[in-house]
Amino acid sequence: MIPVLGSISLSLALGLSAISIFLFSVFLKNADYRFFIAGWRGAVAISALSILATFLLLNELLISNFDISYVAHYTSIETPTFYKITALWAGQSGSLLFWLFILSVYTLIVLFQYKNSYTRLMPWVIIVLVIVQAFFLVLVNVIENPFSPTNADFVVVNGNGLNPLLQNLTMAIHPPTLYLGYVGFTIPFAFAIAALITKDTGSVWIRSIRRWTLIAWLFQSAGIILGGWWAYQELGWGGYWAWDPVENASFMPWLTGTAFLHSIIIQEKKGMLKTWNMILIMITFTLCIFGTFLTRSGVMSSVHSFAVSNLGPVFLGFIAIILLVGTYLVIDRASILKSEKRIESFTSRESGFLFNNVIFVVICFAVFWGTIFPVLSEAVQGEKITVGAPFFNQVNVPIGLLLLLFTGIGPLLAWRRTSKEALIRNFTIPILFGIAVFIACFFLGIRETTLISFPLTGFVAAAILIEFHRGTQSRSKRFNEPFFTALKTLISRNRSRYGGYIVHLGIVFMFIGFSGHAFDSELEFAMKTGEIKEFDGYKFELVSITPTERPNHIAWIAGLNIWDQENQLVTRLFPEKRVYFHKDPNPDKRQPHSELDIHSTLVKDIYTIFSGVDMEQQIAYLKIMINPLVWWVWFGGYVLIFGTMIALWPVKEH
Amino acid sequence: MNLIFLISLTSLFVILVWYIVSPILEGTTNIPEQINQDELMRKKTVLMRQIKELEMDHHIGNISNEDFIDNRNGLKNEISKLLENIN
Numbered sequence: 001m002i003p004v005l006g007s008i009s010l011s012l013a014l015g016l017s018a019i020s021i022f023l024f025s026v027f028l029k030n031a032d033y034r035f036f037i038a039g040w041r042g043a044v045a046i047s048a049l050s051i052l053a054t055f056l057l058l059n060e061l062l063i064s065n066f067d068i069s070y071v072a073h074y075t076s077i078e079t080p081t082f083y084k085i086t087a088l089w090a091g092q093s094g095s096l097l098f099w100l101f102i103l104s105v106y107t108l109i110v111l112f113q114y115k116n117s118y119t120r121l122m123p124w125v126i127i128v129l130v131i132v133q134a135f136f137l138v139l140v141n142v143i144e145n146p147f148s149p150t151n152a153d154f155v156v157v158n159g160n161g162l163n164p165l166l167q168n169l170t171m172a173i174h175p176p177t178l179y180l181g182y183v184g185f186t187i188p189f190a191f192a193i194a195a196l197i198t199k200d201t202g203s204v205w206i207r208s209i210r211r212w213t214l215i216a217w218l219f220q221s222a223g224i225i226l227g228g229w230w231a232y233q234e235l236g237w238g239g240y241w242a243w244d245p246v247e248n249a250s251f252m253p254w255l256t257g258t259a260f261l262h263s264i265i266i267q268e269k270k271g272m273l274k275t276w277n278m279i280l281i282m283i284t285f286t287l288c289i290f291g292t293f294l295t296r297s298g299v300m301s302s303v304h305s306f307a308v309s310n311l312g313p314v315f316l317g318f319i320a321i322i323l324l325v326g327t328y329l330v331i332d333r334a335s336i337l338k339s340e341k342r343i344e345s346f347t348s349r350e351s352g353f354l355f356n357n358v359i360f361v362v363i364c365f366a367v368f369w370g371t372i373f374p375v376l377s378e379a380v381q382g383e384k385i386t387v388g389a390p391f392f393n394q395v396n397v398p399i400g401l402l403l404l405l406f407t408g409i410g411p412l413l414a415w416r417r418t419s420k421e422a423l424i425r426n427f428t429i430p431i432l433f434g435i436a437v438f439i440a441c442f443f444l445g446i447r448e449t450t451l452i453s454f455p456l457t458g459f460v461a462a463a464i465l466i467e468f469h470r471g472t473q474s475r476s477k478r479f480n481e482p483f484f485t486a487l488k489t490l491i492s493r494n495r496s497r498y499g500g501y502i503v504h505l506g507i508v509f510m511f512i513g514f515s516g517h518a519f520d521s522e523l524e525f526a527m528k529t530g531e532i533k534e535f536d537g538y539k540f541e542l543v544s545i546t547p548t549e550r551p552n553h554i555a556w557i558a559g560l561n562i563w564d565q566e567n568q569l570v571t572r573l574f575p576e577k578r579v580y581f582h583k584d585p586n587p588d589k590r591q592p593h594s595e596l597d598i599h600s601t602l603v604k605d606i607y608t609i610f611s612g613v614d615m616e617q618q619i620a621y622l623k624i625m626i627n628p629l630v631w632w633v634w635f636g637g638y639v640l641i642f643g644t645m646i647a648l649w650p651v652k653e654h
Numbered sequence: 655m656n657l658i659f660l661i662s663l664t665s666l667f668v669i670l671v672w673y674i675v676s677p678i679l680e681g682t683t684n685i686p687e688q689i690n691q692d693e694l695m696r697k698k699t700v701l702m703r704q705i706k707e708l709e710m711d712h713h714i715g716n717i718s719n720e721d722f723i724d725n726r727n728g729l730k731n732e733i734s735k736l737l738e739n740i741n
Contacts, residue, residue, distance in 0.1 A: 001659050033685050037677035045670050116692055207700050415717045422715060474713040494710060
């Protein structure tokens with residue numbers, strides 16, 4: 001009964017989306033408020049039904065109802081309860097339903113947030129949200145129904161189980177976090193379209209969506225960082241970013257979303273960049289849909305290819321509609337999108353913001369080109385030419401460093417123009433600090449790109465700290481407050497701005513971590529228990545190989561003692577070699593997996609992978625990697641999230 | 655069991671239809687005045703916040719005197735216009 005109820009809920013929601021749009025059309029034609037309320041209620045009902053359907057599928061996953069194909073494909077009796085919940089977004093139809101679920105929750109929040117504050121934008125905002133919901137409802141009703149029955153002429157007693165790579169806490173959190181980001185950009189997009197249609201392109205829509213954009217950006221950032229963390233902890237190649245197509249798919253809307261977050265400040269303060277903002281949010285939303293398409297269509301080979309399907313044409317059609325409608329509206333409304341002022345000086349904050357925006361978009365284009373090139377080359381030449389990490393690094397590292405430079409320069413510039421005296425006053429200390437770091441790095445023997453990146457992080461960090469100092473000092477003088485009281489009040493009264501600076505500081509820390517990649521080293525070897533191998537200033541002793549059996553896999557645990565040159569024990573690590581579905585009579589279904597172990601410090605990570613075992617000979621095949629400064633990537637991530645939360649926190653009005 | 659399920663389903667459908675259609679049968683045709691007033695108050699709050707930010711930028715030295723006076727007057731004018739429409 002429950003699967004039937006789930007399917008009916010989704011069908012009803014799809015039907016209601018058409019009715020809701022019709023009711024809003026009547027309202028827009030006759031200005032009869034009763035139809036607005038009816039349309040609004042229709043939108044509430046669509047969201048409620050979509051949420052209901054999601055909970056129904058979740059229930060079926062938890063009770064292991066293998067009569068549903070999705071449940072049989074992605075869970076088994078042995079799957080732990082927690083991973084039965086995460087199986088909701090492990091497969092194609094479930095993850096599409098999950099997209100719809102998040103959008104429905106967001107839509108409900110918007111609907112109730114603006115229930116008593118009608119603006120001319122609202123009917124169109126709701127219409128756009130309902131159209132996006134309708135698109136996903138078509139997918140889950142017509143193409144990928146998560147409640148489809150299992151196609152078997154026998155009773156299915158057990159399911160396939162969840163992919164072992166997905167049986168990891170980070171991987172359980174990473175997709176929903178990323179989805180919260182992807183889907184979150186629908187709200188600013190809806191407001192942008194509404195502003196264009198109603199020709200109300202002033203600052204009202206910008207003010208309405210700033211917080212929503214930040215929320216989406218926060219989740220997108222956290223999702224990307226968690227994805228990197230998962231790759232680092234789980235995939236066992238020692239890195240956190242491989243320029244994989246699906247990673248790129250999440251990175252592209254982040255880039256344009258970040259550019260948008262910066263450029264709306266210019267529109268709010270100066271009435272400039274109106275067209276640019278419209279284009280940016282449309283590209284961001286389109287890239288979010290494109291990202292979902294890349295993940296779900298199977299068009300690209302990727303470590304994320306958990307799903308292969310024929311959703312491609314539908315997604316591409318939707319993307320084409322968004323782009324066509326968006327482009328038409330921007331061209332048609334060009335006259336009302338003209339800037340109220342012009343950039344007057346090269347050394348102004350406005351131009352700093354503009355440069356930073358251009359750099360974001362250039363990086364996004366480079367990533368986009370590298371991502372779709374294999375598909376294009378296959379379509380045109382019949383041969384798939386893969387673009388790997390070297391291309392992305394070669395193009396993006398220098399542009400990324402330029403972006404880092406502008407992160408430091410921007411806050412030091414004044415609005416409209418910066419006088420010569422102010423330039424000297426504001427830039428002297430950060431430049432001196434950058435030079436000091438350069439000299440220190442040079443004498444430490446650091447060369448090539450890192451000789452630029454480390455001094456740049458020094459310059460930017462100094463610039464940010466100076467901005468905090470200037471603000472605090474100004475407040476201290478004006479209100480006669482002690483320094484730390486002034487600093488606290490400065491941040492709490494100007495959360496958006498200083499939260500933003502904390503985010504920049506997080507980015508600086510992350511760049512320190514990225515730079516550490518230049519000093520990575522690794523060694524692969526086989527060793528017997530009791531043997532010791534020396535590598536990169538450490539001694540690795542294999543103490544034991546212990547076999548163990550757990551509910552859903554069998555594992556061999558290598559006990560490694562790691563000593564420094566003075567024979568002091570640094571740490572003990574226990575990487576594992578696992579085989580999932582080991583009880584399956586079909587050997588092809590057994591899945592080997594290496595569960596690595598890491599000793600992480602501020603300076604470097606000792607990363608151990610247990611890649612193979614010979615129990616008869618008591619031999620372990622190990623790979624050891626020494627990865628300097630990786631800790632700073634995750635620390636920077638925390639700082640970035642903390643800063644965004646400060647920026648998001650509501651300010652008390654006095 | 656099937657009958658109970660069918661009745662529940664039909665009830666759900668009827669409730670949904672009533673929930674959506676009822677405002678058309680009994681609601682007011684004009685946009686309520688209070689809703690417009692709330693929106694104007696919200697706009698006023700945002701403009702006041704912008705003035706505060708502008709003052710801070712001026713104190714830190716991120717904006718010249720001339721620009722500060724210009725922008726502040728612009729924002730104050732906007733607030734004045736809003737106040738005319740707020741009851």
